Amino acid sequence: MYAHRRSYERARHELRRIHEGGGQNRASYEIRRDLIRARTPGPEGAVVASPAAALAPLKGWALQLYLIALFEAQARRPPGFAVDNKRPLLRRNEQLAAWVDLLPAITGTAQRSAGMRRQLVRALTLLRRENLVGLGNPGFKGRYDYFRLMVEAGVPGQRPSAGYTIPQDGEISGIDPAWVRPPGPVSGRSAVVTVPAAFFVNGWVHALSAAEITTYLMLCDLEARYPAVADKGVYANDPQRQRWYGIHRDVYATHRQLAAYGLVERLDAPARRSDGTIRKRPGQQPLQPYWFRTRPDGFEQASFPRVTRCLDLPKADH
Template sequence: MNRRDLDRQEARAGALLQHAAAYEAARDKLVEIYEAGDRIRSQYAIRSALVHARRAGAAGSPPSSPAGALAPLKGWAMPLYLIAIFDAQSRRPAGATVDHARPLFRVGNGQAGWADLLPAITQTAPERAGMRRQAVHALNLLEREHLAVIAGRGGVAGRYDRVQFLDETGDGTRHRWLRRYSIPRSDSVGDVVHLPKAFFLNGWVHVLTVAEITTYLMILDLQARYPESGRDGVFKVAAQRVDRYGVRRDVYATHRQLAGYGLIRRLDDPARSPDGRIIKRSSPRYTRQPYRFRTFDSGFDRPALTIVSAHLRSQRSG
């Protein structure tokens, strides 16, 4: 890893630790949702469409998935969308269509608002204004990617208190009310991947980057599609990764961090170094083999902020 990347990792670790209290407060609110919910689940179903390439980009650019489109961007759009799914599935049964009734902020003694479910890491003063900016930016991105509908026109007071989340397809060609988010049924095998409850309750949804989440969901989907590959691991060559998932090289590179956090195991080609460079060729016709991966749900059983910040800082000393 070059010096610039090491400095970036060090800065990220420092920001996590600086705002540890804010991350913990947001995590506590997710625990409240889980404990107050009518549906106690060990896993939460995410439609694979979230990471499946849905369309060609403008002017012949490569295909894009909803997650892949959000992966390079800063902000809380992807975490907020997954939190909305967690919230819905904690309250409603499989098959139910969900009207998301949360306001932007908690009102009185009512339920937490969307902004309250994100870490308050803004430098804007007063803090509430910064929290609003974070949440509004996330919701606007989700609407742009056809994953949410915001009520009313721009500038209308209270419009962010009436947000309807849409299904994971991000299909902007279908009428939005036909795409209101519904909870996948138990017979949706092959069409969904599952995130364990610890992904939310131990703060991983807040601490992982959007690119890391996207790469993890892609690997989960590959495992669901190719269950027979459990021992040898799953993989996608570069062209298939872009065509099928809309995942570019810089997003895919986050598999190194996921392995460092203990969330996946990377089964390396012995002819390659950890950073991907070829260190020996078994023959003049040697073909570089793709990385293979297996996920570990148990990796989420540890506190995200502690694990991630420690690993990021270890990169420099390592």
């Protein structure tokens, strides 16, 4: 990461230009909760991981690219509007940054543009698999150019005409079937979670891994679901993580990095060490899961120095 620090800074600068020049002056950006909630076909069906959870363990920029596409759309269009994609994969003029410019150029290929295009094609292929973008017909030379952004739910069989629209104020989500999740309070039916603009303009969307982003969004979803207790902390035990989100333990374990970066506050149990291992088991009572509060103000710090400093720490300090 440190070797590519200039690429990270260039990409962060382009995101800041989009935020400041898009005309919407947003303090935060909205992500429909469908991106993080598991897709379960029926009471007898197996849990299908949320689009975010499906992308979390994979290498590459797929999840980050999708979030950047949401950010780019919301920076230039007001609520309720459909969006079109007029941004090319590779830069064609000096006025409009290409998608390749919005991600750090991390490639071993001598020709930077060719290497980054391959990474973009891989990311878009994964997003198409999750029904998060629409592409041109197979075999068409330019099928990846000007991809179409689709809604966060990743609904199979979406028609190309049913593309993404900017969330509207007061948009609410449907009631989850009881066999998926117990009914939450009416106050927890917001259709969206929000991330501060600093998540993008300070480069956190680049600096965090897909697994870290997925874990953070899961905590945001829990806080949106239970707003009355969000300030006291939320938690997700093993059954909830699996059934509600399709998030496995190795992805969830990235809460340690999020806490180290100052993006979440972990409310540790007295019987656990800082790495989560058990110090003692009082009687036969099982330990409670970790409780968390998200720290949106944590994104106000510059991402690159914070992450690289934490990654350089000995493991005992995490």
